[in-house]
Amino acid sequence: MGEVMSNSAGGEGALAIICGAGSLPFAVADAARGRGRRVVLFPLRGWADANRLESYPHHWVRFGALGRFCRIAAREGCRDVVFIGSVVRPALWQIWPDPAALRVLPRIIRMFRGGDDHLMSSLMKIFEECGFRPVGAHEIAPEILMPEGTVGQLQPSEGNRIDMALGLALLNAIGRFDVGQATVVADGHVLAVEAAEGTDEMLAQLAQLRRKGRIRSSGGVLVKAPKPGQDRRIDLPTIGPRTIAGAAQARLDGIAVVAGEAIIAEPERVAQAADQAGLFIVGTRQDRARTEDGAN
Protein backbone atom coordinates (compact mmCIF):
# COMPACT_ATOMS: atom_id res chain seq x y z
CA MET A 1 0.00 0.00 0.00
CA GLY A 2 3.02 2.21 0.43
CA GLU A 3 3.13 3.33 -3.19
CA VAL A 4 1.65 6.33 -4.95
CA MET A 5 -2.11 6.13 -5.61
CA SER A 6 -1.72 7.93 -8.94
CA ASN A 7 -4.86 8.84 -10.87
CA SER A 8 -4.26 8.66 -14.59
CA ALA A 9 -6.69 9.29 -17.49
CA GLY A 10 -9.45 11.68 -16.51
CA GLY A 11 -9.08 11.45 -12.78
CA GLU A 12 -10.70 7.99 -12.72
CA GLY A 13 -7.53 6.03 -12.04
CA ALA A 14 -6.83 2.60 -13.39
CA LEU A 15 -9.67 0.09 -13.68
CA ALA A 16 -9.42 -3.23 -11.83
CA ILE A 17 -11.15 -6.05 -13.71
CA ILE A 18 -11.76 -9.27 -11.79
CA CYS A 19 -12.01 -11.82 -14.58
CA GLY A 20 -14.07 -14.99 -14.73
CA ALA A 21 -14.25 -17.28 -17.77
CA GLY A 22 -14.98 -16.34 -21.39
CA SER A 23 -14.22 -13.44 -23.68
CA LEU A 24 -16.13 -10.67 -21.91
CA PRO A 25 -13.35 -9.60 -19.53
CA PHE A 26 -11.19 -8.84 -22.56
CA ALA A 27 -14.02 -7.02 -24.38
CA VAL A 28 -14.46 -4.79 -21.33
CA ALA A 29 -10.70 -4.27 -20.98
CA ASP A 30 -10.42 -3.32 -24.66
CA ALA A 31 -13.36 -0.91 -24.43
CA ALA A 32 -11.84 0.82 -21.39
CA ARG A 33 -8.46 1.05 -23.10
CA GLY A 34 -10.12 2.38 -26.24
CA ARG A 35 -11.37 5.26 -24.08
CA GLY A 36 -7.83 5.87 -22.86
CA ARG A 37 -8.15 4.24 -19.46
CA ARG A 38 -5.49 2.02 -17.95
CA VAL A 39 -6.71 -1.45 -16.96
CA VAL A 40 -5.31 -4.02 -14.53
CA LEU A 41 -6.72 -7.52 -14.79
CA PHE A 42 -7.19 -9.84 -11.82
CA PRO A 43 -7.85 -13.24 -13.45
CA LEU A 44 -9.55 -15.76 -11.13
CA ARG A 45 -7.50 -18.90 -10.89
CA GLY A 46 -9.41 -21.81 -12.40
CA TRP A 47 -11.70 -19.59 -14.45
CA ALA A 48 -9.99 -16.87 -16.46
CA ASP A 49 -8.58 -17.62 -19.91
CA ALA A 50 -4.80 -17.65 -19.45
CA ASN A 51 -4.08 -17.52 -23.20
CA ARG A 52 -5.48 -14.05 -23.70
CA LEU A 53 -3.91 -12.41 -20.65
CA GLU A 54 -0.46 -11.70 -22.01
CA SER A 55 -1.23 -8.34 -23.56
CA TYR A 56 -2.69 -6.93 -20.34
CA PRO A 57 -1.08 -6.12 -16.99
CA HIS A 58 -2.50 -8.80 -14.70
CA HIS A 59 -2.20 -10.48 -11.32
CA TRP A 60 -3.71 -13.92 -10.71
CA VAL A 61 -5.97 -14.20 -7.67
CA ARG A 62 -7.94 -17.04 -6.14
CA PHE A 63 -11.28 -17.00 -4.31
CA GLY A 64 -10.67 -15.63 -0.84
CA ALA A 65 -7.55 -13.61 -1.71
CA LEU A 66 -9.16 -10.41 -0.53
CA GLY A 67 -6.02 -8.98 1.07
CA ARG A 68 -3.90 -9.72 -1.99
CA PHE A 69 -6.40 -8.04 -4.29
CA CYS A 70 -6.74 -4.94 -2.09
CA ARG A 71 -2.97 -4.55 -1.74
CA ILE A 72 -2.17 -4.87 -5.43
CA ALA A 73 -5.19 -2.91 -6.69
CA ALA A 74 -4.35 -0.01 -4.37
CA ARG A 75 -0.71 -0.11 -5.48
CA GLU A 76 -1.86 -0.05 -9.11
CA GLY A 77 -3.96 3.04 -8.42
CA CYS A 78 -7.33 1.34 -8.96
CA ARG A 79 -10.46 2.54 -7.23
CA ASP A 80 -13.14 1.25 -9.65
CA VAL A 81 -13.50 -2.52 -9.84
CA VAL A 82 -15.50 -4.54 -12.37
CA PHE A 83 -16.54 -8.19 -11.96
CA ILE A 84 -17.04 -9.85 -15.34
CA GLY A 85 -16.99 -13.29 -16.91
CA SER A 86 -18.67 -16.49 -15.81
CA VAL A 87 -17.87 -18.16 -12.51
CA VAL A 88 -19.72 -21.01 -10.84
CA ARG A 89 -20.75 -20.19 -7.29
CA PRO A 90 -18.00 -21.80 -5.20
CA ALA A 91 -18.72 -23.86 -2.10
CA LEU A 92 -17.78 -22.18 1.13
CA TRP A 93 -15.00 -24.71 1.74
CA GLN A 94 -13.40 -23.75 -1.55
CA ILE A 95 -12.71 -20.24 -0.32
CA TRP A 96 -9.22 -20.19 1.18
CA PRO A 97 -9.35 -16.93 3.05
CA ASP A 98 -6.20 -14.89 3.37
CA PRO A 99 -5.80 -12.80 6.57
CA ALA A 100 -7.96 -9.94 5.25
CA ALA A 101 -10.74 -12.35 4.25
CA LEU A 102 -10.44 -14.14 7.60
CA ARG A 103 -11.42 -10.92 9.37
CA VAL A 104 -14.75 -10.88 7.48
CA LEU A 105 -15.21 -14.66 7.54
CA PRO A 106 -18.40 -14.64 9.65
CA ARG A 107 -19.95 -12.32 7.07
CA ILE A 108 -18.73 -14.53 4.24
CA ILE A 109 -20.40 -17.51 5.91
CA ARG A 110 -23.68 -15.59 6.19
CA MET A 111 -23.36 -14.55 2.54
CA PHE A 112 -23.60 -18.18 1.52
CA ARG A 113 -27.07 -18.55 2.99
CA GLY A 114 -29.28 -17.43 0.16
CA GLY A 115 -29.32 -16.89 -3.58
CA ASP A 116 -26.66 -15.48 -5.84
CA ASP A 117 -27.90 -11.89 -5.59
CA HIS A 118 -27.60 -11.99 -1.84
CA LEU A 119 -24.10 -13.41 -2.09
CA MET A 120 -22.91 -10.91 -4.66
CA SER A 121 -24.40 -7.83 -3.02
CA SER A 122 -22.74 -8.79 0.28
CA LEU A 123 -19.48 -9.21 -1.58
CA MET A 124 -19.87 -5.75 -3.15
CA LYS A 125 -20.27 -4.28 0.32
CA ILE A 126 -17.02 -5.84 1.48
CA PHE A 127 -15.17 -4.36 -1.49
CA GLU A 128 -16.71 -0.96 -0.77
CA GLU A 129 -15.55 -1.10 2.81
CA CYS A 130 -12.04 -1.84 1.57
CA GLY A 131 -12.17 1.48 -0.30
CA PHE A 132 -13.12 0.29 -3.79
CA ARG A 133 -16.06 1.26 -5.96
CA PRO A 134 -17.75 -1.69 -7.74
CA VAL A 135 -18.99 -0.58 -11.17
CA GLY A 136 -20.97 -2.46 -13.79
CA ALA A 137 -19.15 -3.77 -16.85
CA HIS A 138 -21.83 -2.12 -18.98
CA GLU A 139 -21.04 1.30 -17.44
CA ILE A 140 -17.45 0.93 -18.63
CA ALA A 141 -18.34 -0.68 -21.96
CA PRO A 142 -21.96 0.07 -22.97
CA GLU A 143 -21.21 -1.52 -26.35
CA ILE A 144 -21.49 -4.97 -24.74
CA LEU A 145 -25.21 -4.45 -24.06
CA MET A 146 -27.83 -6.12 -26.23
CA PRO A 147 -29.43 -3.63 -28.66
CA GLU A 148 -33.17 -3.48 -29.35
CA GLY A 149 -34.25 -5.46 -32.41
CA THR A 150 -32.77 -8.48 -34.11
CA VAL A 151 -29.14 -9.55 -34.33
CA GLY A 152 -28.68 -11.64 -37.47
CA GLN A 153 -31.17 -12.22 -40.30
CA LEU A 154 -34.14 -14.01 -38.77
CA GLN A 155 -37.26 -12.57 -37.13
CA PRO A 156 -39.44 -14.14 -34.43
CA SER A 157 -42.92 -15.27 -35.53
CA GLU A 158 -46.11 -14.07 -33.87
CA GLY A 159 -46.21 -17.31 -31.87
CA ASN A 160 -42.61 -16.77 -30.75
CA ARG A 161 -43.58 -13.28 -29.54
CA ILE A 162 -46.39 -14.70 -27.42
CA ASP A 163 -43.96 -17.21 -25.90
CA MET A 164 -41.50 -14.35 -25.25
CA ALA A 165 -44.14 -12.37 -23.33
CA LEU A 166 -45.02 -15.46 -21.28
CA GLY A 167 -41.35 -16.12 -20.52
CA LEU A 168 -40.73 -12.52 -19.44
CA ALA A 169 -43.78 -12.57 -17.15
CA LEU A 170 -42.60 -15.85 -15.59
CA LEU A 171 -39.08 -14.51 -14.98
CA ASN A 172 -40.57 -11.39 -13.47
CA ALA A 173 -42.73 -13.46 -11.10
CA ILE A 174 -39.86 -15.61 -9.84
CA GLY A 175 -37.25 -12.84 -9.71
CA ARG A 176 -37.86 -12.06 -6.07
CA PHE A 177 -36.87 -15.64 -5.19
CA ASP A 178 -33.35 -14.88 -6.39
CA VAL A 179 -33.54 -17.77 -8.83
CA GLY A 180 -32.43 -18.07 -12.49
CA GLN A 181 -32.65 -15.51 -15.23
CA ALA A 182 -33.77 -17.75 -18.05
CA THR A 183 -36.64 -19.92 -19.21
CA VAL A 184 -37.65 -21.80 -22.35
CA VAL A 185 -41.23 -21.49 -23.62
CA ALA A 186 -42.68 -23.33 -26.61
CA ASP A 187 -46.25 -22.93 -27.84
CA GLY A 188 -47.39 -21.47 -24.51
CA HIS A 189 -45.80 -24.33 -22.58
CA VAL A 190 -42.93 -23.65 -20.16
CA LEU A 191 -40.31 -26.31 -20.95
CA ALA A 192 -37.51 -25.26 -18.58
CA VAL A 193 -36.77 -22.80 -15.81
CA GLU A 194 -33.17 -22.00 -14.96
CA ALA A 195 -32.10 -22.26 -11.32
CA ALA A 196 -28.59 -23.10 -10.12
CA GLU A 197 -27.53 -25.02 -13.25
CA GLY A 198 -27.02 -21.98 -15.50
CA THR A 199 -28.30 -21.37 -19.02
CA ASP A 200 -25.83 -23.60 -20.90
CA GLU A 201 -26.63 -26.58 -18.70
CA MET A 202 -30.37 -25.91 -18.89
CA LEU A 203 -30.18 -25.97 -22.69
CA ALA A 204 -28.04 -29.12 -22.68
CA GLN A 205 -30.59 -30.88 -20.48
CA LEU A 206 -33.45 -29.76 -22.71
CA ALA A 207 -31.57 -31.01 -25.77
CA GLN A 208 -31.12 -34.36 -24.06
CA LEU A 209 -34.80 -34.60 -23.09
CA ARG A 210 -35.77 -33.90 -26.68
CA ARG A 211 -33.30 -36.47 -28.03
CA LYS A 212 -34.66 -39.07 -25.62
CA GLY A 213 -38.22 -38.19 -26.62
CA ARG A 214 -39.07 -37.10 -23.09
CA ILE A 215 -40.12 -33.70 -24.44
CA ARG A 216 -41.86 -34.23 -27.71
CA SER A 217 -42.74 -30.75 -28.87
CA SER A 218 -40.33 -28.79 -31.06
CA GLY A 219 -39.28 -25.15 -31.35
CA GLY A 220 -39.54 -22.62 -28.57
CA VAL A 221 -37.77 -19.52 -27.33
CA LEU A 222 -35.02 -19.06 -24.77
CA VAL A 223 -35.92 -15.94 -22.80
CA LYS A 224 -33.37 -14.18 -20.59
CA ALA A 225 -34.02 -11.18 -18.37
CA PRO A 226 -32.40 -9.60 -15.31
CA LYS A 227 -34.19 -10.22 -12.02
CA PRO A 228 -36.37 -7.33 -10.88
CA GLY A 229 -34.24 -5.19 -8.55
CA GLN A 230 -31.07 -7.05 -9.52
CA ASP A 231 -27.79 -5.20 -8.97
CA ARG A 232 -26.72 -4.45 -12.56
CA ARG A 233 -23.11 -4.06 -11.40
CA ILE A 234 -22.68 -7.75 -10.89
CA ASP A 235 -24.65 -10.15 -12.90
CA LEU A 236 -26.46 -9.09 -16.05
CA PRO A 237 -27.83 -11.99 -18.10
CA THR A 238 -25.44 -12.79 -20.91
CA ILE A 239 -25.59 -14.52 -24.29
CA GLY A 240 -22.70 -15.48 -26.51
CA PRO A 241 -21.67 -18.01 -29.17
CA ARG A 242 -22.05 -20.84 -26.66
CA THR A 243 -25.67 -19.82 -26.00
CA ILE A 244 -26.41 -20.04 -29.74
CA ALA A 245 -24.85 -23.50 -29.94
CA GLY A 246 -26.90 -24.62 -26.91
CA ALA A 247 -30.14 -23.21 -28.32
CA ALA A 248 -29.50 -24.92 -31.66
CA GLN A 249 -28.81 -28.25 -29.93
CA ALA A 250 -32.08 -27.86 -28.00
CA ARG A 251 -33.85 -27.24 -31.34
CA LEU A 252 -35.24 -23.85 -30.34
CA ASP A 253 -36.54 -21.23 -32.77
CA GLY A 254 -34.61 -18.39 -31.19
CA ILE A 255 -33.45 -16.32 -28.25
CA ALA A 256 -34.98 -13.20 -26.72
CA VAL A 257 -33.22 -11.02 -24.16
CA VAL A 258 -34.15 -7.69 -22.65
CA ALA A 259 -32.49 -4.94 -24.71
CA GLY A 260 -30.11 -2.76 -22.72
CA GLU A 261 -30.32 -5.09 -19.73
CA ALA A 262 -28.38 -8.07 -21.01
CA ILE A 263 -24.89 -8.52 -22.35
CA ILE A 264 -24.06 -9.95 -25.76
CA ALA A 265 -20.54 -11.37 -26.01
CA GLU A 266 -18.90 -11.39 -29.45
CA PRO A 267 -21.95 -10.03 -31.33
CA GLU A 268 -20.52 -10.70 -34.83
CA ARG A 269 -19.89 -14.36 -34.06
CA VAL A 270 -23.33 -14.58 -32.42
CA ALA A 271 -25.06 -13.15 -35.52
CA GLN A 272 -23.17 -15.48 -37.83
CA ALA A 273 -23.81 -18.57 -35.71
CA ALA A 274 -27.51 -17.70 -35.36
CA ASP A 275 -27.95 -17.31 -39.11
CA GLN A 276 -26.18 -20.61 -39.72
CA ALA A 277 -28.32 -22.40 -37.12
CA GLY A 278 -31.54 -20.78 -38.34
CA LEU A 279 -32.21 -19.05 -35.03
CA PHE A 280 -33.53 -15.55 -34.41
CA ILE A 281 -31.90 -13.38 -31.75
CA VAL A 282 -33.91 -10.44 -30.56
CA GLY A 283 -33.46 -7.66 -28.02
CA THR A 284 -36.92 -6.95 -26.66
CA ARG A 285 -38.45 -4.46 -24.25
CA GLN A 286 -39.59 -5.70 -20.89
CA ASP A 287 -42.55 -3.32 -20.53
CA ARG A 288 -45.08 -5.58 -22.14
CA ALA A 289 -44.49 -8.53 -19.82
CA ARG A 290 -44.32 -6.29 -16.76
CA THR A 291 -47.66 -4.74 -17.61
CA GLU A 292 -49.28 -8.12 -18.20
CA ASP A 293 -47.93 -9.24 -14.89
CA GLY A 294 -49.45 -6.28 -13.09
CA ALA A 295 -46.12 -5.62 -11.37
CA ASN A 296 -43.58 -2.77 -11.57
Next chain:
Amino acid sequence: MGEVMSNSAGGEGALAIICGAGSLPFAVADAARGRGRRVVLFPLRGWADANRLESYPHHWVRFGALGRFCRIAAREGCRDVVFIGSVVRPALWQIWPDPAALRVLPRIIRMFRGGDDHLMSSLMKIFEECGFRPVGAHEIAPEILMPEGTVGQLQPSEGNRIDMALGLALLNAIGRFDVGQATVVADGHVLAVEAAEGTDEMLAQLAQLRRKGRIRSSGGVLVKAPKPGQDRRIDLPTIGPRTIAGAAQARLDGIAVVAGEAIIAEPERVAQAADQAGLFIVGTRQDRARTEDGAN
Protein backbone atom coordinates in the same frame (compact mmCIF):
# COMPACT_ATOMS: atom_id res chain seq x y z
CA MET B 1 -73.26 -49.29 -26.72
CA GLY B 2 -76.19 -51.62 -27.24
CA GLU B 3 -75.71 -53.45 -23.96
CA VAL B 4 -77.18 -52.89 -20.54
CA MET B 5 -75.68 -49.97 -18.57
CA SER B 6 -76.02 -51.88 -15.32
CA ASN B 7 -75.21 -50.03 -12.12
CA SER B 8 -73.68 -52.36 -9.57
CA ALA B 9 -72.41 -51.58 -6.02
CA GLY B 10 -74.18 -48.58 -4.56
CA GLY B 11 -75.64 -47.21 -7.76
CA GLU B 12 -72.25 -45.90 -8.86
CA GLY B 13 -71.65 -48.45 -11.60
CA ALA B 14 -68.25 -49.83 -12.51
CA LEU B 15 -65.21 -47.56 -12.31
CA ALA B 16 -63.10 -47.03 -15.44
CA ILE B 17 -59.42 -46.51 -14.64
CA ILE B 18 -57.22 -45.17 -17.45
CA CYS B 19 -53.79 -46.40 -16.37
CA GLY B 20 -50.41 -44.77 -16.92
CA ALA B 21 -47.13 -46.17 -15.59
CA GLY B 22 -46.30 -47.21 -12.02
CA SER B 23 -48.13 -48.86 -9.14
CA LEU B 24 -50.77 -46.22 -8.44
CA PRO B 25 -53.40 -47.49 -10.92
CA PHE B 26 -53.40 -50.80 -9.05
CA ALA B 27 -53.54 -49.12 -5.63
CA VAL B 28 -56.61 -47.20 -6.76
CA ALA B 29 -58.15 -50.31 -8.30
CA ASP B 30 -57.59 -52.29 -5.08
CA ALA B 31 -59.03 -49.50 -2.93
CA ALA B 32 -62.17 -49.31 -5.08
CA ARG B 33 -62.56 -53.09 -5.02
CA GLY B 34 -62.05 -53.06 -1.25
CA ARG B 35 -65.12 -50.84 -1.06
CA GLY B 36 -67.06 -53.32 -3.16
CA ARG B 37 -66.91 -51.50 -6.45
CA ARG B 38 -66.25 -53.20 -9.75
CA VAL B 39 -63.30 -51.79 -11.69
CA VAL B 40 -62.38 -51.96 -15.38
CA LEU B 41 -58.83 -50.98 -16.28
CA PHE B 42 -57.87 -49.22 -19.53
CA PRO B 43 -54.08 -49.55 -19.62
CA LEU B 44 -52.36 -47.07 -21.94
CA ARG B 45 -50.21 -48.86 -24.45
CA GLY B 46 -46.54 -48.02 -23.90
CA TRP B 47 -47.09 -46.90 -20.31
CA ALA B 48 -49.12 -49.24 -18.12
CA ASP B 49 -47.41 -52.15 -16.36
CA ALA B 50 -48.56 -55.28 -18.28
CA ASN B 51 -47.34 -57.68 -15.58
CA ARG B 52 -49.81 -56.56 -12.97
CA LEU B 53 -52.89 -56.42 -15.19
CA GLU B 54 -53.88 -60.07 -15.19
CA SER B 55 -55.99 -60.00 -12.06
CA TYR B 56 -58.15 -57.13 -13.31
CA PRO B 57 -60.62 -56.93 -16.18
CA HIS B 58 -58.84 -54.70 -18.68
CA HIS B 59 -58.81 -53.38 -22.24
CA TRP B 60 -55.65 -51.92 -23.74
CA VAL B 61 -56.03 -48.49 -25.33
CA ARG B 62 -53.67 -46.14 -27.08
CA PHE B 63 -53.58 -42.33 -27.16
CA GLY B 64 -56.33 -41.15 -29.45
CA ALA B 65 -58.55 -44.24 -29.05
CA LEU B 66 -61.44 -42.13 -27.80
CA GLY B 67 -64.16 -44.08 -29.64
CA ARG B 68 -62.81 -47.43 -28.45
CA PHE B 69 -62.71 -46.25 -24.84
CA CYS B 70 -66.24 -44.79 -24.95
CA ARG B 71 -67.68 -47.91 -26.56
CA ILE B 72 -66.12 -50.39 -24.14
CA ALA B 73 -66.57 -48.28 -21.02
CA ALA B 74 -70.26 -47.79 -21.79
CA ARG B 75 -70.66 -51.52 -22.43
CA GLU B 76 -68.96 -52.24 -19.11
CA GLY B 77 -71.41 -49.95 -17.32
CA CYS B 78 -68.81 -47.32 -16.35
CA ARG B 79 -69.75 -43.69 -15.86
CA ASP B 80 -66.97 -42.56 -13.52
CA VAL B 81 -63.49 -42.47 -15.02
CA VAL B 82 -60.17 -42.01 -13.20
CA PHE B 83 -56.89 -41.02 -14.85
CA ILE B 84 -53.92 -42.26 -12.81
CA GLY B 85 -50.25 -43.18 -13.26
CA SER B 86 -47.48 -41.31 -14.96
CA VAL B 87 -47.54 -40.49 -18.66
CA VAL B 88 -45.26 -38.17 -20.56
CA ARG B 89 -47.13 -35.56 -22.55
CA PRO B 90 -47.26 -37.03 -26.05
CA ALA B 91 -46.54 -35.01 -29.16
CA LEU B 92 -49.54 -34.22 -31.26
CA TRP B 93 -48.29 -36.43 -34.08
CA GLN B 94 -48.21 -39.40 -31.70
CA ILE B 95 -51.97 -39.30 -31.27
CA TRP B 96 -53.51 -41.64 -33.81
CA PRO B 97 -57.10 -40.51 -33.66
CA ASP B 98 -59.85 -43.07 -34.19
CA PRO B 99 -63.07 -41.80 -35.86
CA ALA B 100 -64.48 -40.43 -32.58
CA ALA B 101 -61.26 -38.56 -31.84
CA LEU B 102 -61.13 -37.30 -35.42
CA ARG B 103 -64.40 -35.47 -34.87
CA VAL B 104 -62.83 -33.44 -32.03
CA LEU B 105 -59.41 -33.13 -33.70
CA PRO B 106 -59.48 -29.32 -34.07
CA ARG B 107 -60.06 -29.12 -30.30
CA ILE B 108 -57.29 -31.62 -29.63
CA ILE B 109 -54.92 -29.47 -31.69
CA ARG B 110 -55.88 -26.38 -29.68
CA MET B 111 -55.39 -28.35 -26.45
CA PHE B 112 -51.73 -28.76 -27.28
CA ARG B 113 -51.11 -25.03 -27.23
CA GLY B 114 -50.38 -24.39 -23.59
CA GLY B 115 -49.35 -26.09 -20.38
CA ASP B 116 -50.34 -29.48 -19.02
CA ASP B 117 -53.28 -28.13 -16.99
CA HIS B 118 -54.78 -26.60 -20.07
CA LEU B 119 -54.34 -29.86 -21.99
CA MET B 120 -55.79 -32.03 -19.25
CA SER B 121 -58.78 -29.83 -18.47
CA SER B 122 -59.68 -29.75 -22.17
CA LEU B 123 -59.40 -33.53 -22.22
CA MET B 124 -61.70 -33.80 -19.19
CA LYS B 125 -64.30 -31.75 -21.04
CA ILE B 126 -64.24 -34.09 -24.01
CA PHE B 127 -64.81 -37.09 -21.72
CA GLU B 128 -67.69 -35.27 -20.04
CA GLU B 129 -69.31 -34.56 -23.37
CA CYS B 130 -69.07 -38.27 -24.17
CA GLY B 131 -71.19 -38.93 -21.07
CA PHE B 132 -68.48 -39.82 -18.53
CA ARG B 133 -67.70 -38.23 -15.20
CA PRO B 134 -63.96 -37.70 -14.54
CA VAL B 135 -63.24 -38.21 -10.83
CA GLY B 136 -60.03 -37.80 -8.88
CA ALA B 137 -58.11 -40.91 -7.87
CA HIS B 138 -58.00 -39.50 -4.33
CA GLU B 139 -61.82 -39.34 -4.22
CA ILE B 140 -61.94 -43.06 -4.92
CA ALA B 141 -58.95 -43.94 -2.72
CA PRO B 142 -58.27 -41.22 -0.12
CA GLU B 143 -55.69 -43.53 1.47
CA ILE B 144 -53.26 -42.66 -1.33
CA LEU B 145 -53.03 -39.04 -0.11
CA MET B 146 -50.01 -37.83 1.85
CA PRO B 147 -50.82 -37.50 5.58
CA GLU B 148 -49.72 -34.54 7.71
CA GLY B 149 -46.44 -35.12 9.59
CA THR B 150 -43.47 -37.35 8.86
CA VAL B 151 -43.39 -40.68 7.05
CA GLY B 152 -40.41 -42.66 8.32
CA GLN B 153 -38.12 -41.86 11.24
CA LEU B 154 -36.40 -38.58 10.40
CA GLN B 155 -37.52 -35.02 11.07
CA PRO B 156 -36.67 -31.86 9.09
CA SER B 157 -34.34 -29.37 10.81
CA GLU B 158 -35.24 -25.73 11.42
CA GLY B 159 -33.17 -24.81 8.33
CA ASN B 160 -35.03 -27.41 6.26
CA ARG B 161 -38.32 -25.86 7.39
CA ILE B 162 -37.22 -22.43 6.18
CA ASP B 163 -36.27 -23.93 2.81
CA MET B 164 -39.67 -25.68 2.68
CA ALA B 165 -41.50 -22.37 3.19
CA LEU B 166 -39.39 -20.72 0.47
CA GLY B 167 -40.05 -23.60 -1.92
CA LEU B 168 -43.82 -23.50 -1.29
CA ALA B 169 -43.90 -19.73 -1.85
CA LEU B 170 -41.98 -20.15 -5.12
CA LEU B 171 -44.32 -22.89 -6.38
CA ASN B 172 -47.26 -20.72 -5.46
CA ALA B 173 -45.84 -17.78 -7.42
CA ILE B 174 -45.22 -19.78 -10.61
CA GLY B 175 -48.38 -21.89 -10.43
CA ARG B 176 -50.36 -19.58 -12.65
CA PHE B 177 -47.83 -20.17 -15.45
CA ASP B 178 -48.93 -23.80 -15.58
CA VAL B 179 -45.37 -24.93 -14.99
CA GLY B 180 -43.90 -27.65 -12.72
CA GLN B 181 -44.99 -28.69 -9.28
CA ALA B 182 -41.60 -29.15 -7.69
CA THR B 183 -38.48 -27.26 -6.67
CA VAL B 184 -35.30 -27.94 -4.70
CA VAL B 185 -34.14 -25.40 -2.12
CA ALA B 186 -30.92 -25.63 -0.07
CA ASP B 187 -29.88 -23.05 2.50
CA GLY B 188 -32.21 -20.41 1.08
CA HIS B 189 -30.89 -21.00 -2.44
CA VAL B 190 -33.21 -22.33 -5.16
CA LEU B 191 -31.24 -25.10 -6.89
CA ALA B 192 -33.83 -26.39 -9.35
CA VAL B 193 -37.30 -25.61 -10.64
CA GLU B 194 -39.27 -28.34 -12.38
CA ALA B 195 -40.79 -27.55 -15.77
CA ALA B 196 -41.45 -30.09 -18.52
CA GLU B 197 -38.77 -32.58 -17.43
CA GLY B 198 -40.66 -34.00 -14.44
CA THR B 199 -39.43 -34.55 -10.88
CA ASP B 200 -37.35 -37.69 -11.49
CA GLU B 201 -35.43 -36.04 -14.30
CA MET B 202 -34.97 -32.81 -12.32
CA LEU B 203 -33.42 -34.81 -9.46
CA ALA B 204 -31.22 -36.81 -11.84
CA GLN B 205 -29.91 -33.57 -13.36
CA LEU B 206 -29.25 -32.10 -9.94
CA ALA B 207 -27.39 -35.26 -8.90
CA GLN B 208 -25.27 -34.96 -12.02
CA LEU B 209 -24.51 -31.27 -11.42
CA ARG B 210 -23.40 -32.11 -7.88
CA ARG B 211 -21.23 -35.00 -9.06
CA LYS B 212 -19.59 -32.76 -11.64
CA GLY B 213 -19.03 -30.08 -9.00
CA ARG B 214 -21.22 -27.60 -10.90
CA ILE B 215 -23.39 -27.21 -7.79
CA ARG B 216 -21.14 -27.25 -4.79
CA SER B 217 -23.50 -26.90 -1.85
CA SER B 218 -24.94 -30.01 -0.18
CA GLY B 219 -28.29 -30.95 1.35
CA GLY B 220 -31.57 -29.29 0.50
CA VAL B 221 -35.24 -30.13 0.31
CA LEU B 222 -37.40 -31.30 -2.58
CA VAL B 223 -40.71 -29.44 -2.25
CA LYS B 224 -43.80 -30.57 -4.16
CA ALA B 225 -47.16 -28.83 -4.20
CA PRO B 226 -50.19 -28.72 -6.48
CA LYS B 227 -50.53 -25.61 -8.61
CA PRO B 228 -52.98 -23.04 -7.25
CA GLY B 229 -56.30 -23.73 -8.90
CA GLN B 230 -55.10 -27.04 -10.31
CA ASP B 231 -57.79 -29.58 -11.18
CA ARG B 232 -57.28 -32.21 -8.46
CA ARG B 233 -59.00 -34.82 -10.62
CA ILE B 234 -56.10 -35.08 -12.97
CA ASP B 235 -52.68 -34.40 -11.76
CA LEU B 236 -51.86 -34.28 -8.06
CA PRO B 237 -48.14 -34.16 -7.29
CA THR B 238 -46.92 -37.65 -6.46
CA ILE B 239 -44.00 -39.18 -4.59
CA GLY B 240 -43.01 -42.82 -4.48
CA PRO B 241 -39.98 -45.09 -4.05
CA ARG B 242 -38.41 -43.66 -7.20
CA THR B 243 -38.65 -40.13 -5.77
CA ILE B 244 -36.74 -41.27 -2.66
CA ALA B 245 -34.04 -42.86 -4.79
CA GLY B 246 -33.76 -39.67 -6.85
CA ALA B 247 -33.58 -37.44 -3.77
CA ALA B 248 -30.89 -39.66 -2.24
CA GLN B 249 -28.85 -39.55 -5.47
CA ALA B 250 -29.13 -35.75 -5.46
CA ARG B 251 -27.87 -35.78 -1.86
CA LEU B 252 -30.89 -33.96 -0.44
CA ASP B 253 -31.87 -33.87 3.24
CA GLY B 254 -35.49 -34.70 2.60
CA ILE B 255 -38.80 -34.24 0.82
CA ALA B 256 -41.77 -32.04 1.73
CA VAL B 257 -45.17 -32.29 0.08
CA VAL B 258 -48.45 -30.62 0.86
CA ALA B 259 -50.46 -32.96 3.11
CA GLY B 260 -53.80 -34.03 1.65
CA GLU B 261 -52.90 -32.49 -1.73
CA ALA B 262 -50.27 -34.93 -2.94
CA ILE B 263 -50.23 -38.66 -3.53
CA ILE B 264 -47.80 -41.06 -1.88
CA ALA B 265 -47.38 -44.33 -3.79
CA GLU B 266 -46.39 -47.41 -1.77
CA PRO B 267 -46.04 -45.58 1.58
CA GLU B 268 -44.40 -48.53 3.40
CA ARG B 269 -41.65 -48.85 0.79
CA VAL B 270 -41.25 -45.06 0.81
CA ALA B 271 -40.80 -44.97 4.61
CA GLN B 272 -38.30 -47.81 4.54
CA ALA B 273 -36.30 -46.35 1.66
CA ALA B 274 -36.25 -42.90 3.29
CA ASP B 275 -34.95 -44.31 6.58
CA GLN B 276 -32.27 -46.26 4.77
CA ALA B 277 -31.21 -43.22 2.75
CA GLY B 278 -31.29 -40.91 5.77
CA LEU B 279 -33.99 -38.67 4.29
CA PHE B 280 -36.96 -37.09 6.02
CA ILE B 281 -40.37 -37.17 4.32
CA VAL B 282 -42.91 -34.72 5.62
CA GLY B 283 -46.48 -33.81 4.79
CA THR B 284 -46.77 -30.09 5.48
CA ARG B 285 -49.53 -27.51 5.40
CA GLN B 286 -49.52 -24.94 2.65
CA ASP B 287 -50.98 -22.08 4.73
CA ARG B 288 -47.66 -20.77 5.94
CA ALA B 289 -46.17 -20.25 2.50
CA ARG B 290 -49.39 -18.79 1.14
CA THR B 291 -49.53 -16.25 3.94
CA GLU B 292 -45.90 -15.26 3.46
CA ASP B 293 -46.58 -14.89 -0.19
CA GLY B 294 -49.46 -12.51 0.44
CA ALA B 295 -51.61 -14.52 -2.00
CA ASN B 296 -54.75 -16.65 -1.58
